Amino acid sequence: MTTDQERMPLNRAQRLAREAAGAAEVRAYQTHPDVAALRVEQVRSQVDLLCWAGIVLGLAFTMTNVQQFAAAGAQPWSLPWLAAWLLDPTVSLVLLAILRAEQLTARYQVRTGRWVRRAKWFTLAATYVMNTWASYAAGSLSGIVLHSVPPLVVFVAAEAITDLRDKLTATVTAAYTHAAAVNGGAVMNGPDLAGAVHERPAAPAPGGSRSAGSARGRRTLFGDYLAEARTAWTPGVAVTPAWVRQVTDCSRGLSSRIAAALTAELETLGSAGTVGEPATVPTVDERPARGLRRGGGLR
Incomplete structure (x- = not known):
């Protein structure tokens, strides 16, 4: 049942606000x-x-x-x-x-x-x-x-x-x-693109609640994810995108790039790790699924 307020015609500001919201949602997918x-x-x-x-x-x-x-x-x-x-x-x-x-x-x-x-x-x-x-x-x-x-x-x-x-x-x-850098809130070019910004959910606050700042998430660079995966790796552990997502909680698209970069480092150093075998690492809690924010960023 529609209310009288819903049947009232929208003024110019309300129409513009609705158009802006729709445009933001379309752009979020176009710049994905x-x-x-x-x-x-x-x-x-x-x-x-x-x-x-x-x-x-x-x-x-x-x-x-x-x-x-x-x-x-x-x-x-x-x-x-x-x-x-x-x-x-x-x-x-x-x-x-x-x-x-x-x-x-x-x-x-x-x-x-x-x-x-x-x-x-x-x-x-x-x-x-x-x-x-x-x-x-x-x-x-x-x-x-x-x-x-x-x-x-x-x-x-x-x-x-x-x-x-x-x-x-x-x-x-x-x-x-x-596109990942733009969605993360930073527009970069050239060599700086290697440090593309992605957002990750912040850890839950004590008691299971999130603060207002935590709910928005914090920005994490590609290098930070790579360093986190490098720290978690031990000899004998297979570097796969699934393992990277498990230990860093990064996105699915980013995990393959991190796995490739870490594998290249290990091969250069002559490490004993093998790619393609199941990873033996502790399991982590399931993290909230990511989606596109209405404003165009990843969360």
Whole structure:
């Protein structure tokens, strides 16, 4: 049942207050670290799709010239003429396999060996030579230019897409960290992003109650969480995101980054800890679940 006060029209100030509350809630989700990272992932998918379309179309354009080069004037539909159609797909499929593998390695910033790049360059060079051989033999400059452009575009795209994926992976991390810093109440850039601010619930006050300041939570830097996890770690304990959340009470998204940083430190120091085994640490009390504040911060 609605009251008379609820049926009364809102004045301008009340409307603005309602709009401000709605805008704050929308912005809280728009500036969430996961949303920021997801937007970069969407751009990554678009870049991959466009690059793959250009590479496949370029290789399809070269197929006819490579077939003519391999057929060497053989009678159409004869066995040598039909077998000549297999040459270009043989080279192109190897190239596509290498590019597909680099798509995954670049996502996690894993460097491939020298033979991978050599194989990619060899397949691209072979495609270029077979595609332009007839034009060079005939001395046709227009034919050389025409049949050089698609292989060279494929070559440049194959090299550029690897670097683009690597930079997009770094951009996902930077976007997530920057959004986390903004949500925590601090806007930073450059090296300062490594100390992104996150909020954590304060410990309950004696007697099970929280003070007004504790209810708002206190700010904790990424380095503070990492130091806390480093202090809690003992030899033989597996460093996993679940273990990090257990000993530091950080958020789920931040725990994986802390686990990775601590694991890198342990590997550098040659520690005896192993990753992937169950962690043997005392259990802690369940902490309140985090959500987004209406003002845009994490709690």
